[in-house]
Amino acid sequence: MRVLIVDDGHYVVEYLKHLLDWKSFGIHQVETSTNSIEAWGLLDGNGIDLLITDIRMPEVSGIDLLEHIDRSKLKTKVIFLSGYSQFDYAQKAIRLGLLDYLLKPVDKDDMEKAVRHATESVREHERTRPLEWERFDGLRFLLSIVAESRSMAREDEPALRLLGEEPFCFFRLPEPSDMEEASVRDRLGKFDRFAWRTESALSGAMPHAAAEALAGRIGSLAFSEPFSFAHPHQVRHRFYSFFLQENVSFAEVERISKELPSIGEKEPQGKLWSKRYDQLDGAKQQKIYVMELIASLHAGSGPDRTADAAEWIFDLLPDPQLAFQAIVRDRSETEKSSRHCNANVVRMVRDYVDEHLACGLSLEELGEHVHLHPVYLSKLYKQETGQNLSAYIALRRLEKASRLLKESSLHVADISRMVGYKKPQYFIKLFKDEYGITPHQYRRLQLG
Known part of the structure; x- marks a missing residue:
């Protein structure tokens, strides 16, 4: 379970972080932020189970974060903190699904009660939450298990509970005919979310029972040894062995994933990646590095990029140099396009601001105007101009x-x-x- 603590006071955040024995509540990851705009982005990307936040902060308030959770249908539970008895805020927050409201300075016993209530609520929801196959991204789910640099998205956790112990195997069908592909997908049924068609093959994972039913019917269809998604090391071992002909250890993957460069604001990403890639020793390390890079990129992109990620993994990655060059080229083109688009976004935002100075001009309103997430817009504007939008x-x-x-x-x-x-x-x-x-x-x- 993950908790995010947000307050514009650094000392408050540090106090709350060390106030409780979080592991005793089943919370194994505690993240903190003194920047409420950054917190907005963390809520979207990290599968936060519990948000503990000050109700009043610059630019983005606790109420703004709660409204975002409500609009986005995130399952995050929220506890508000405030130095004032602002029950008008609390009443609005309760309508939006606020779980608890504590006054500063926070009493340890009160915080324990609130966190216990929140974690029980999270567990109850997780026990009853169904798997939404229509929204399920099979490649994202697979990469969250195979790649050490990625954690599982919250919406994928029901899949792990449902599929965890069921035996699966990887498969590959080179250059399938339309009839062969249709036969495989028909046998997969809803599990076709784990099948990806690239230029050279149909690749993916399927239940072992489906593999047994297909064995021998399509001569060129190959299968890996069985595995269970509940055992990540086993999944990773089977994946690298079957698709990339490498025997990798957890220590190798962990070491290389930790050295994956963070996204730089000034230096082009391709240059950052190349510096590290050139230091790697041999094809195995290069494959691991590129695989971790693909997982990181796919986690930050939409489902419309799944075909690109699948091509890099299943067609190009056996030759890591080819895969790496393709990724760098793609990123270079994206950055060129982005620079042009970013200049247009800044111009559009400034024009809109000048025409609406009498209005509220919230980040959300500006984001809607230029069709960007408010947090991304704020970061983009600062990156392009060196100035906060506010x-x-x-x-x-x-x-x-x-x-x-x-x-x-x-x-x-x-x-x-x-x-x-x-x-x-x-x-x-x-x-x-x-x-x-x-x-x-x-x-x-x-x-x-």
Whole structure:
């Protein structure tokens, strides 16, 4: 079970992280963040079971995170923390599925009760959650077991419970005819989520019973020894042996996966990957490295890239140099396209901001306008401009306010509303922080 603790105060996060014996609650992974935008992304990608978060934070609040969980139909349970008795917030949060609400400073006994309640709720949900085959990504599931650098997505955990002990085997059918492929897929039924057609073959995994039924019927159809998904080392051993003709150990995979470079903001990813690839000793290490790289890339992409990942694994990876070159070329093209697209996104965001300064201009609203996830948009904007998006919005609002103060006789309260600040006192404070004087003093100074 995974927990994410979010608070804009570093000391609060560290205190909460060490407050409880998390393992006694069945929680084996505790992640922390002082950046609520980063937390949004962690919720999407890491299968967080329990979120413990401050209700009030800059840019993205606890309520924003809870609304995102509700909209995205994530199964994450939420405990709110606050230094205020803001029960109006709590009432809204309860309607959105809030599990508990604790006041700061947090009492250990209260936290234990809240976490115990949350973990029991998570377990009850997991016991009853069905496997949604229509949304199931078989390659992602397989890579989460074979690749050490990837953890299983939450939506795939029911598959592990359902299929864990059932005997499977890997298969490969070179250059199948349409009739041969149809015969295999018909025998697979719903398990065709584990079959991938590439240019040279139909490859994948199937229940051992289906393999026995097909054995001998299609002459070129080959099978691995049986395995169970519940035993990752066995799955990995069978996979590398059958598809890549390598006998790999857990220690080899673990060591290479730890050295996989993180995504750099300034240096092109292809260069980062190549530096490490060139240091590897022999084809086996290269295959492991490329396999871990593919798993990492596929976890961050949508199902529309499954065909590319399958081609890299089943057609090219037996020659790791070919597979690696294909991945680097793909990433280079993606980065070129991305740079062009990113410049357009920044322009569209700035145009929208300038036209809607009187509105709320939340990250979510801007994300919808440019069809990007709000967290990704925030990171993209900072990467492209070196400036936080919230800082740009504040600057443009104050610039417009300064023009209105010079060019009109509008009251300060009216100008405040026209640039998106409902509370004039807050607007006055921000204006003074930026210009060193109040709006009234600025106007008198400009009018001379």
